[in-house]
Amino acid sequence: MSVKVEKIEKNVVELEVTVEAGKFSAAVNTAAKKLAGRVNIPGFRKGKAPRRLVEQAVGTEALYNEALDHLLGPAYAEAVTESAIDPVDRPDVDLVQIEEGKDLIFKAKVTVKPEVELGEYKGLQVEKEAVTVDDAKIEEELKRKQDQHARLITIEEGKAEEGDTATIDFEGFVDGVAFPGGKGENYGLGIGSGTFIPGFEEQLVGAEIGQEVDVNVKFPDEYHSEDLAGKEALFKVKIHKIQRKELAPLDDEFAKDVSNFETLEELKEDIRKRLIETEEKRVENAFRNAVIAKAVDNASVEIPEVMIDKRVDAMVHDLEHNLSYQGLNLEQYFAYTNSNETDMRERFRPQAAESVKTELVLEGIAKAEGIQVSEDELNEELKKLGELYKQDPEALKQSLIARGELEYYKQSLVNDKTVKFLVENNA
Known part of the structure; x- marks a missing residue:
């Protein structure tokens, strides 16, 4: 087998591959034997008919296609290795010559891995940040632990505050009409959690237990429901219960409760x-x-x-x-x-x-x-x-x-x- 390589454009090469006539003939004979087992030819058991009759039954094109199915792949792979190219896509194959008794010639156009023009990569002098952990970060982590281990208590009276969890019923309306998915009952909403539409939770601050509140919001323009995106809405909300976090004091007892440390x-x-x-x-x-x-x-x-x-x-x-x-x-x-x-x-x-x-x-x-x-x-x-x-x-x-x-x-x-x-x- 011989291979000619031509660069036809940037990152694209064309291989002209010549497969010896004898190798192609052997592939055609093998293909004929395989096809003989798939066709019925009067007077012969499957797989036993001579090649001439098999070719008459299926046609020369089908015979050649069968041979190519088993020959092109290995021939192309060998050509890639021989030409030392690095393909990054499937080749576009074009048959140049296909006739038994002659060399099989095909061209394969393929995109190859591009050449890299390296710049400076040594002595770049990139500076590394200093590692710093100040007391504020430690206090922030302590407060996070304190919040994580807080106890929720139900308040009997008072007004909802940022950080409270309010149990609410709600129903949403656009242009006075209730919309699907806009209703909920006994929903536990963390005020300030950012769970609901922007502006919703803030309007519950100051509400009392049992109070009904009208919440006016606008759905974001990028809202996932096209029917609601960018529209003004009214939510009728009733406050059933308010729970508030009770934080444990940051002392040695707290350390014992939340960790394996004594202090x-x-x-x-x-x-x-x-x-x-x-x-x-x-x-x-x-x-x-x-x-x-x-x-x-x-x-x-x-x-x-x-x-x-x-x-x-x-x-x-x-x-x-x-x-x-x-x-x-x-x-x-x-x-x-x-x-x-x-x-x-x-x-x-x-x-x-x-x-x-x-x-x-x-x-x-x-x-x-x-x-x-x-x-x-x-x-x-x-x-x-x-x-x-x-x-x-x-x-x-x-x-x-x-x-x-x-x-x-x-x-x-x-x-x-x-x-x-x-x-x-x-x-």
Whole structure:
């Protein structure tokens, strides 16, 4: 087999592949035997008719198509390897010559991975934030714990305040007509929680038990129901019950109740330690991402649209997968967000393009620096993965191979090593 490579436009090449006549004839003979088992030819058992009669029965075109089904794929794959190109899409195949006794010739036009023009990626001098945790953050966390462990008490008299939970009946009207889904009974609403339409909860502040309140609001223009979006509405609300949080004092007894510590100071110190650990991780991730972003910004690459489209496809698939855990599907999501798939895919494109560029730049840097993952390193990472998920590392490896994902996994490890290289060479 021989291959000619021609670059016909940026990121698109055309392979002219020539398959020897003998190889094509062998494929045609094999195809005839397979077709013989599918057709009825008088005087012969299935699979036993001579090729000439099989060809007469099915036609030469069908015979050639059967041969091509089994020959083109391997021939194209061999041509890709021989020409050292990196396709990112399915090829557009055009038959140039197909005749038994002659070489089979076909052309395959395909989009390939683009070349990256690397900019500066060492000595970027990205500054890392300082890790700081002040007393205000510790007090904020203490108050959160205090609020979390508060006791709800029902007040006998008084007015609703911010932070109270009011049990209410309500019914909504637009232009004096009740609308579907706008009615509820004995609903527990946290005042200030932001659960209801903006402006609703604020108008309950100051209301008393047993009081009926008219609440006037306007539905947001982006409201998920088109029938209500942007419209003025009146809600008739009756207050049945008001519950208020009773906060425990912040003292040693509180520390004992909500933790394993004996004193409030010990609890504060533990909070400080955990906040510092969280802040260190946040700062490290932000620093790492900033180094990557600067290296990517310094590089130039023209990304084929098909690569962006595929990344958008993956993002849509991930969203659909995540929604399924919430018992939702894309149609429900579109109805709730008042959008559609076209709008969503368009919103995803900038992020998808940036993601693809980042991967291409990291691959380019790895190639320039000779960064690779050895078999020992791969096995070590699989061992860690196996320990994490309590699975046999070899079984994990075989699973990745079976799904055709081992090379993707190895590339992710190369990317991790490349990022580590960038961080280490930032100064």
